[in-house]
Structure formats: structure tokens, C-alpha cells
Amino acid sequence: MSVAFGKKEYEIDAPQIIAYGVSHTDEEMIDALTNEVYEKVYDVSGITDLVDSVLINLTDTGFDNSLLMQIFTSMNDDCIEDWVIGEAYAQAYLEDNFSSILPWNLRRDIKKPGSSLPGADIVGFHLQDETVYFLFGEIKTSSDRNYPPSLMYGPTGLTKQLEDLCTEQNTILSLISYLGFRLKGTQHWSLYQNAFRNYYINNFNVHIIGVLVRDVVPNKKDLSAKVNSLSSYCINGRQINLLAIYLPQGAIPKFVAIVKSEHERRLSAKC
Amino acid sequence: MLKYDDLDRLEQHWAVAAIPKDVRESCFREIEKIIVQKSVGNQIEFNFSISNQLEDEIRKIAAAYELAAIENIGSMINQTNTTLDRGVFIAASWKAYELYRSMEIPDDYQQKIFFVLHISAIAYCGERWNDLRRWYAENNNKIKKNKYIPQDHEWDMHMLTTLYECWVSLFTKDEWAKLNEIQSHIVELRQKQSQFEKVFLESQGNLKKPAAFRLLSIYHWAKCTELLALYITQGEPANITTQLDKHFEAAIEGATLSGDPELEVILYWLYCASRQMIESSIWWIARTINSKTTDFVKHVTKARALFEMLPPQKAAIREQGLLDQASTAIVVEMPTSGGKTLLAEFKILQALNQFAADKGWVAYVAPTRALVSQITRRLRKDFGPKIKVEQLSAAVDIDTFEEMMLSDKERSFDVLVATPEKLNLVIRNKRVPRPLALVVMDEAHNIEDDERGLRIELLLATVKSDCPTANFLLLMPYVENAHTLSKWLSSDISSGKAISIGSTPWQPNERIVGLYRKSVINDDIRGNWQIKFKTLATTPKTINFDGEYSITGTKHFGVPQSSVNKTILTAAMAKTMSERGTSLAIGRTINDSWNMARRISNELDILNPIPEQILLVQKYLKSEISPDFELVDMLSKGVGVHNAGLSDEARQLMEWLAEEGVLRVLCATTTVAQGINFPVSSVFMQSIYLSDDSYGRQMKPREFWNLAGRAGRIGHSSVGVIGIACEDDEDEAIITSFVREKTGELISRLVSMINDLYETGKLFNLNVIYNEEWTDFRCYIAHMCNEKESLDEIISDMEQLLRNTYGYNVLKSTRDGKKAKVLLDIAKAYATKLKGYPKYIISMADQTGFSPEGINAALREVRDLRQAITVDNLESQSIFGDGSELANLYGIMLRLPQLRQLAEIAGSGMDRKRIAAITTDWVSGKTIKEIAMSYFTGNSDTDKITNACRAIYKQIANYSTWGLSVLTKAITKLSGIDFDSLPDEKKREINSLPAMIYHGVNTPEAVLMRMNAVPRSIAHQMGKKYAEEADKYTVQEAREFIKSLDVKNWDDLRDKKSFLSGKDYKDIWELLAGEA
Secondary structure, three states, X not given: OOOOOOEEEXXXXXXXXXXXXXXXXXXXXXXXXXOHHHHHHHOOOOHHHHHHHHHHOHHHHOOOOHHHHHHHHOOOOOOOOHHHHHHHHHHHHHHHHOOEEOOOOHXXXXXXXXXXXXXXXXXXXXXXXXXXXXXXXXXXEEOOOOOOOHHHOOOOOHHHHHHHHHHOHHHHXXXXXXXXXXXXXXXXXXHHHHHHHHHHHOOOOEEEEEEEEEOOOOOOHHHHHHHHHHHOOOOOOOEEEEEEEEOOOOOHHHHHHHHHHHHHHHHHHHO | OXXXXXXXXXXXXXXXXXXXXXXXXXXXXXXXXXXXHHHXXXXXXXXXXXXXXXXXXXXXXXXXXXXXXXXXXXXXXXXXXXXXXXXXXXXXXXXXXXXXXXXXXXXXXXXXXXXXXXXXXXHHHOOOHHHHXXXXXXXHHHHHOOOOOOOOOOHHHHHHHHHHHHHHHHHHOOOHHHHHHHHHXXXXXXXXXXXXXXXXXXXXXXXXXXXXXXXXHHHHHHHHHHHHXXXXXXXXXXXXXXXXXXXXXXXXXXXXXHOOHHHHHHHXXXXXHHHHHHHOEHHHHHOOOOHHHHHHHHHHXXXXXXXXXXXXXXXXXXXXXXXXOXXXXXXXXXXXXXXXXXXXXXXXXXXXXXXXXXXXXXXXXXXXXXXXXXXXXXXXXXXXXHOOEEEOOOOOOOOHHHHHHHHOOOOOOOEEEEOHHHHHHHHXXXXXXXXXXXXXXXXXXXXXXXXXXXXXXXXXXXXXXXXXXXXXXXXXXXXXOHHHHHHHHOOOOOOEEEEEOOOOOOOOOOEEEEEEEEEEOOOOOOOOEEEEEEEOOOOOOOEOOOOEEEEOOOXXXXXXXXXXXXXXXXXXXXXXXXXXXXXXXXXXXXXXXHHHHHHHHHHOOOOOOOOHHHHHHHHHHHHHOOOOOHHHHHHHOOEEEXXXXXXXXXXXXXXXXXXXXXXXXXXXXXXXXXXXXOOEOEEEEOOOEOOOOOOOOEOOHHHHHHHHOOEOOOOOOOOEEEEEEOOOHHHHHHHHHHOOOOOOOOOOHHHHHHHHHHHOOOOOXXXXXXXXXXXXXXXXXXXXXXXXXXXXXXXXXXXXXXXOOHHHHHHHHOXXXXXXHHHHHHHHHHHHHHOOOOHHHHHHHHHHOOOHHHHHHHHHHHHHOOOOOOHHHOOHHHHOOOOOHHHHHHHHHOOOHHHHHHHHHHHOOOOHHHHHHHHHHHHOOOOHHHHHXXXXXXXXXXXXXXXXXXXXXXXXXXXXXXXXXXXXXHHHHHHXXXXXXXXXXXXXXXXXXXXXXXXXXXXXHHHHHHHOOOOHHHHHHHHHHHHHHOOOOOHHHHHHHHHHOOHHHHHHHOOOOOOOOHHHHHHHHHHHHOOO
16 A cells, blocks of 8 residues: 555646645545554554663662653553644655655654754655655645645744755754664665765755645645745755645544544454 | 774775765864864964854764764674674764864753763763863863753753753763762752652643653663762772663663654763773773772772773773783883873782782882882872882982881882882892882883983893893883883793884874974064964874964064074963963073073063962972072962972972962973973973083984973863974974984894994994993893802803893894894903902992992092091091091092092082082081082072082982992991991991982981981971881881871971971972872
8 A cells, every 4th residue: 555646736837846736535545544644643663662661660760750650651642633644644645656765753753842953854865866865854734725824934834944954054964963873774774875975975965845734725826935935945956845735625633533543443453 | 992993994984985085184184273273372373264164064074974983883882793893983983073072062051961962972982081171171161151040840951951060070070079979969850850840741731742751761861870970989880881771771762752863862872972981980990900909999089080091091901901910021102191100000009919928019110219209109199008109219329228128028018119220229139028020110211311221221131030020011102112122021922012002093182283483573663573383294193284373472571583592482482372371491401491481480470369389389499498599489470490400309399380280381401301291281392402411412202202292281271282492494494304203113222332333343342341331231240240150150141141131132133143242242251351350349339239340449449548437437427527538438439430420510610528518518407508609609599509409419419329328338348347247326327328418417317207208407307306206217117207297296396487387398298208
């Protein structure tokens, strides 16, 4: 199974920027939410083991562990919100339709309190013309009826975040370092090495991507307004990609229910 | 330990190789500029501009090096993983640190925390903890300022700020107390948990779970911190690595689950750094040696805040087999400040442990009287009361008290610190009835010294032949053939070991070397000039970038450009650079050192306040030399002087002040190289020619680097600056090529002497042995003859005996064995000649260190004395009385070739009577000033004092004592009296005479006080008091007596006119005796 490419709704003709919108049918969306997206949201592949191993020795630290244990043993899915699922949706879509590899899971990259590392929602690789590039990007999930949605603007808006990824060399280096830290010794290491070499030949050999997850009628205006301003960052070969994924209208508020019901279905199937 | 090979492999690493080589190299060159500019930029106008682009470039290159480390980071945690390259990990961390350290510390508190922890951990992983301490010292304000005060709901920040401070203490390790406090900081956090944790979690809304993981991670981290601090201070728990593995792994996983990559990464780095910290901690390194070592470690961690070893020290013990019992001879080659003494201490403890059942002892040989005292102080301080450390005076005579101590069959001492000449007497005469376990030879490169080198080599050869159980440890800087030396001293081919850091990039500190010269400024100011500093490329590892830069300031000291000379240039450099820490200005002559000090102090303000250490030394100088001695006022301005025209004690106190960091400038001569290693920020040399040699010999590169190596202080200061004064272009060419010269191999004096014969066509002239430079060789052969029953036995064993020398081995190993054969023939011919001497002459030669010919001459002279001196005259009242005995004895001494240096006083117009009068005044307690004014000439009081000090401390203390020792033995011999049958008191009196001269006092009790470092001005009175209570009259008993005196006792005993109070005296004594 893989997330469907969907129907290409529009493409914006802009120099150096690849920008287009695709739409999913109800069926395509449910398919994605109950499979690839579900897997990402619930991180089935091993988070439980990790939790167990850190809890074992907590008493030996000399700190009182009662409150923490209460939190760890309750509210397993308290963090699952629409935007979390939206991010997972976008990531799953890129992996299946954008020649991308995003090596680790969403849950472990949740923006946490206190961290000073400017993060990125998308951290991985983009394969293009037999060349590997680091891929960094941001995702916004929005039901806003305006085109473009308000999440595109402001200091935490998508445009600004993408501009920062183009200009903040430190952020990119921190991300590359961290990626290296996590991927050493894994199957992705040779990809990493190739992307690394590519980046070190030219700082601009990094692909940047912005993804909008929408549940409104597809409209070119979502992306076209920002294409021009972002074009100025496409220098020395830097590539910026903009993608809008349009889901059936009113779908986003149903995300949590769909994913949770899939979770329950799987749990009862196990029993 | 990191090797150049590792660095080479690193450069091939795919991540590093992704950056073109020239880009990398140019970046590192730029970094050096940044580092030097940061450190010295206020004094040397480098004016390098640092672009933002460079900062980005550095960050990018650093990330590539860091990635090479990250790829191999597992090698640090799991050492059984052979697929990873630990060498590359360390090398990459080494390089990454080099780059990161040039970057600015972020202002934002949280960013700063992570930046500082990151760079510190990388420095540790790259074995650069000494560099890191320097970085901390340089950035102290920024690292500690803007302390963040977290609010109640920021429980994670409460903990982060505390942990940050704890780790800063762990990384700097400057105080035992601070490390000890870490445990209470963690306990405090635990106590605060109930107050803040709930509030924090409730403030997190839907992110409660990641926040909880974050706390979990930090709790584990706190536990790691507590465990590490406990281990560093107390060596517990023994299973520290297992404990840390458990908690760090949980902390890292907690960070992962909390979704905080930055915390995750920093914890991983800290995990590795803590491994490195444990592995280099003194506890870890010493954990399996023996119980003596454990006691020692307990003592030094607390007393000296010595928690970890420098990388070469660690490597010497853990990797290079310093404590390998099968290695009988080890040569440690390390630069100045490399930490050789600590290695010697470990080796000493091992040797004592190994020979505990037989009460074995260790000889520690230091080249000068000052170093003997300093080493004694250091060993006593480090070993504590369980290991008994005693020193012998530098007089070439074993006085009665030393004799008692040496001959004691019990453990009257464990370690004996002595000069080579003195140890020679001890060994040749078998004075210690216990086995010699180890000989530590400090500054062993002196083996090539023209004057004393042969004596040192032959001392080692004697130990080799006379003390079969003895092992050897030679400590020396900058020697390329350390391995050959170890082979020579080892008992068999496989038991010699050389420990060297030649194959590693490690260095104790960073240095920049350059020459400075006058540059005329043509402006409105008449005679204006400035100094230009030109950086030079050198052979040892120093920072190197081309260029000529201005030194701040113009027309220094108001001197017009036409009058500028190298002394003024050097003084100006030292003064200007003293703003960044103590400068050492080295003049060519004693006069130059004083002139520099005068110029500098004239322009400086009096320190406000004057540090108490300086006040104490000032009072000492006023009491012991003169109240108006000009050094006293100079010290008020932070200017010290160190030259052969000062007493040993005064020099020791100057070194102490430099060590304490309270001097702005120390103006010295090259004799300072023979003193202790007190690190300074900068070293400036007026010349690369030595003054003591009348022909002005150029320094050997090894001598230069031994001096220059003091610039830059481990853990305390930044880049060390080394400068050489330059006159003109010709001078510049000489200096430029001089600093590029290799230090080269150590060459035996025997080899160079034979080579000299070869070059002058005298190779087959067997009579050369009677030349003065061969005296020590003759003494060696005489000693060998004294040891053997018959001449035949000597002749047949001669080759074997010569094989104990380094020189003969070297000559023998050359393809043309001709020179070795010549040496053998010379030795055999001389041994045959000795057959004609009465046995007692050879025996007396051994007892005194004189050559047989010297003994012969002495006996002849005593016999020929018109006015006979008998044993009855050999008492202090007679010798130092009004009669002519001492003058007559001086008359003889002045004619003995081995005492020719005495003639240096006589050569300055002194006759034997005047020397006798000086000696008598000295012994009777006259001050230096009084003696200087009565007997010496000079342009100033300082000149007179200088001349008096040189005469007393160099010629009289060394040669009169030696001469008197020989002559008293000759007189006793000629009297036909059996010395041993004399009453004890008489024997003590006779045997104390040379010591009285040496110490400048006239009673045996006062000698005992002086042997224990009591200042001369109170020694007599204190000796009297001791005599009232004395039981055994031993050095140890005397020391216990002195220790028992309180401030009031000292006050009662002092001369009431003295500038030193009772407390001052006690403080000075504690300093000089190492009892502080």
C-alpha cells in the first residue's frame, strides 16, 4: 500500500520553484489515514520498548518518580491532534509520491518545550535525477477558507519558515548534524553521505519544501501568492518546492476520530 | 593518545574530504589568527579582520569534523566495537574543538548552556582538557555572566542551570571544594522537585508527555553528574562506568522520547566526555597500581586539586608502560610543562613498593641547589608524611648530619634529592646501607652539558655498575634519541623504554614565536620609534602565520630611537606584554637584567594593594640582604629580578612570586632555565647567546626551547608569546634560522671529546686524559680501580666497565670502531698508571670526588705548608678565627686545578687572605650587604651585592666547601690519626666545617637549622634553642623541632631589629622548607 498521488489540481509556472496542488478523494484519504498515517502517528515500530527501558532505572536517580509514572501510564494518545495527523499525512505523502525518504518518525520530532534547536517538520532526503539532496521543510494543516490561509503569513507562518530554512545556515547545519547523529550505522547512511557531499560542494544543494494540508476546494491562490517572493531565494541552484494537498471538505476535524477508531480496531483485532 | 597518524586518517575521512584541502587549511590558518588576536590583540596590533563569511565557513567545516567524530562515537562507549575508529573519533573531536573555540559564545542563556557544554565535551573527547581550561579562563566572564533565574513553572530550567554550573566545575576542576559541592547541588534539586515539578507539568498542556520525558532525561543526567563528581573527588564507586552507562543511556532515550534533539545530542557528547574524564582521572589511572599509590592519590586530589592527568601522562602510564616492572630503564621525553614530575612520583611509589621489604630507597637527581629544594618541597607536599623525602646540600661533601642520615639502617628516608655531584659521592662511597631502587634523573639532557655532562653520564654509569638493583627514570625535554638512552641504561635489550610525545600533536600550551626590532617613526615626535614583532616559523609546534605587526606604544621609556638597544627593546616588550600576565625578560648579563628591571619599574605604578606574598618577600630581602636593596622597591611595582647575583633563597622566592602570579615582569638571565618551571605568559630574550661563556656561545636549540617552553601556562593563560630581540637584517637571518633548527640528539660528552681529539689530530695521544676536561673520566676510572682487587682484573674488565657509559656504547656502535678502541686504550693506560699510586689516594679520591692527581697535589701542598695545620686546628673557632689557617688553606685551594673557579674571586683582585676574611664574615653571620660593602667593588650597591652573592653562593659555597673537605681529610691523613677514633664531638666539628661555609653559620646546630631551610638571620638563635633540647642531632629531629615552634617561639628567637615578624619567619620557613 502507498499513499495515492491523487489528482493534480494545478501547477504554477514559476522559475526554479516547483509548485502544485493535488487532491485526494475520500477513499484515498481514508486509505492513507488508516495505513501510512496511522503508522506514523502511533509509531508502532518501537516506541513502547524505548519507554520501558527508560522507566526501569528511574528510581535509581534518587528523584521521586510517582508523578512521571502517572503521566507515562495514562493518556496514551493525548497528543494526537489534527495538526499532528496533518503533518503525518504530508510526510507519508512525500515519501510515496515525492521521491523522499524521511528516516524517523513524527512522534519523536514533536517540538518540545525548552529546546532551542530550531526544528523542521520535514528532515530527510530528496532523490532527484540520481542525486541525493537533503530535504528540509515545513508543514501547515489548515481548514481556513481564505486563499492563501492565514498560516502562510506572520513570523511563524509557512513563508517565513521556508525563508529561514534558506537563509539560516546554522539551522541547516544543526539539522544535518543531528540527522548524521541519528542515521549513523543505519540503512540510510550511504544516502546521508551522498547528500552530505552534495551539500558540501555547494551550500545551495539543499531542497526546501513547504506543504499545505487543506480540506477546502483546491485553489491556485494558496501557493501562487508566495511563489514570487520565494523565487528570490532560488539562487545558485537552490530548489524550493511547494505542495498543497487538498482533502475532501471538512475532513481535517475528523482526522482524530478516524485515526483513533483505526487504533481501536487494531487493538480489538489483536485481542 | 592521539597520534599524527590518526589526524592523517581523519583527513581522508569522507566527511572531511568533502571539503577541499586548501579550504580546510586556510580555515585553520585563519583560526590561528583569531585565537592569537583574541589573546594578544591588545598588545600586538594584528588588525586581522574576521568576516561573517569566515564564521559560516568555520561552522561548516567544524560540522564536517564533528560528523567524522559522530560516525565513530560508539568507539568511546563500546570499546569492543572494532568496526569503529577511536583514533579518528579523538582526532575529529580535536579538530572540531580547534574550530569551535574560535566562535563567539552565544548571548542567549539557553543557547550558551548548550554551546559551552558542547564545546567542553568535544574538547574532552579530543583529549584537549588543558586547552579547554585555557578557553574557560579566557571566556570566564561570558561563561558565568547573565545567570538565568528560572520562574517557578520552569522546573526544567531550574535543573538545567544547576547542571550547567556543575558541569562547568567538572570541566574546569579548579577546586576540590567546588567539585565536592556538586553532590549537595543535586541533593538540593531532589528537594526542590516536589515544589516545582507539578507546576511545570501542568503548564505544558497537551505536551505533558514529552515534557515528562524531558524531566526523566534530566533526572538521569543529574544522577550521572552526581556519580561523576563523586568519582572525580573520591574515586568511588568502583563500577562507575557501569553506573554511568545505565543512567546516560536512559537520559539519552528520555531526550529522544521528549523530541529534543539538542538535549539528546548534548547528552551523548557528555556521556563520551565523562568516559574520557574517568579514564584520565588520577583515580582510574592509579586504581590497579598499589596501596601506596592510592594513598598518594587521596592526598593529591584533596591537597592539590589534582584530579586528572594530562594526555601524555595518562598515555605514559596506561599505554606506554611507565610502570611496567620489566622495564629497568625508562626515558621520558616531554616538553617543559608536560608534567614529568607527576610521572616520576608514580614511578617512585612503584619502586618503593617493589623494594618495601628491603627498605629500598630512591635517588632523585636535580641539577641545581634551587631545583633540589624545589623538588624536595614538591615531593613532600605530594607524598605527605608517609613517604620520607630528604635532600642533601649541593656541597660536594657529605657532612656529619648527612652522614648520619644516610648510614641509618632504618628507613631514615625513602627519597633522597641531590645534585649529581653529591649523589656521586653517596654512591661511590656506599653511604646508604640499603638497596637503591630507582634513580630519577631530572633535566637529564644536561648529559650533553660541556661542564657537567660527563659527570652526569658517569654517575649513571657508576649506578649501573655499583647498584645492580637500581632502575632508571630519565626526564628530559626535546630529545630525539630517547630510545637509545634507555637502551644504554637497561639491563637487557628489551627492558629499555622511551616514552615520548613526539608522535602526537599534543602540546602543553600554544605559542607564537617572533623577533622584535626597532622601527623608526618619522613624525613630529623627535627620535620617535616603535617595536615591530615579526612572527617566525619554528620546528616545534607553534602557531605560525607570516607577518610583521606593531607593538602598542611608541618611544618606550622616552628613549630616543638612536639610543635604543636590545636591552631597551626587551624591557619594552616585557612591560607592554605584562598587561596579559607575567612576562619573563631574559637579559644576557646580570647587569642587563637589573637595567631592564630599573627601566620597567620606573614607569610602573606601585601595585594597589601590594600582594601579601610580595610584602613577605620584601621583608625577607630587607632582613637578609639590606633594607635599601633596590629590588625591594621594584617588587612594590610587581617587578622581580632573578640572576646569579642573588642568593639561592632570594631566587627561590622570586620563582615563588612568579608561580603565584603576582609579578608583572621578572627580569632574569638564562640561569633561570635551571630554576623551577614557573609558567609565564610571555618570554622575551635579549639574545640567543649565553653570557656565562666568555666567548658568547650560541644557545643550543634545546636550551632555547627549555626556556621558551615556559611561555603560556597550562590551564591558566592563553597563547604564550616568545620573542627574541633583533638588531638588524643580519641578526634577523641568524634568529630566523636558529628557531628552525632541530633540537637533535643528545650527544655524550665522551663522544664529543673523542671527536675533538680526532679533529685536532690527537686521537692517539694517550696523555690527553690529564687534560682538565677529562678529570671526571679519571675519577670514574679511579673509582673502578678502587672497587677491584687487582689491576689485571681491571684491565680485563675495562671494556665491560666502559660499556656502562653511554659514550662508549655510541662509539662502539659506529661502523669505524677506532674511536672506541682509543677510549679503551686511554682508560687502560690510566688504570695502569694508577697502579703506581698508594691505595689511600684512590680511596680519598672516591671519598671526595677529587681526581687522584688532585688528591696527590692537595697532600703535597698540605705537607709543604710552612705553618703546619694539624687536626687540633680543625675546629670552627680556629679555622674561622683570627689566625691564618683559613687563609693558608685558601692558598692551597687556589692552586688546585679542580678548584680553579675559586680563582674567579681571586681574579677580581682578591687574595687568599681576603677570601678567608669574606668566608669568616659569612660564617660569623654578617649580612650580604655588610660583606658586599666591605670587600666588593662596583658602580652601585646592587653591583657590590651582586658580586658578593656570586662569590659566596657560587665560588665559596661550592668550591671552598669542597676544598675544605678535601684538605681536612688530607690533614687528618697526614697527622697519622685514625679519624674514627676521634671523639664524636670532634668528628662532628671537623665534618661540619664545610657545611658551615656552605650555609653561612658557625655552629653545628645552626647548620642543622639551615639544612632545614631556616633563614640565616635566625638560624643561629634557633640552633641554640635546638641544642638545649636536642637528643640525636639529626636533620629529622631538627625539622620536628622547627615544626613544633609556634609563632611566639619564632618571635622570641628573632632579632628584634629584623623586618620579619615571628609569623613572617614562620611563613618564609614553611615556604622554603615545603611545609606550607
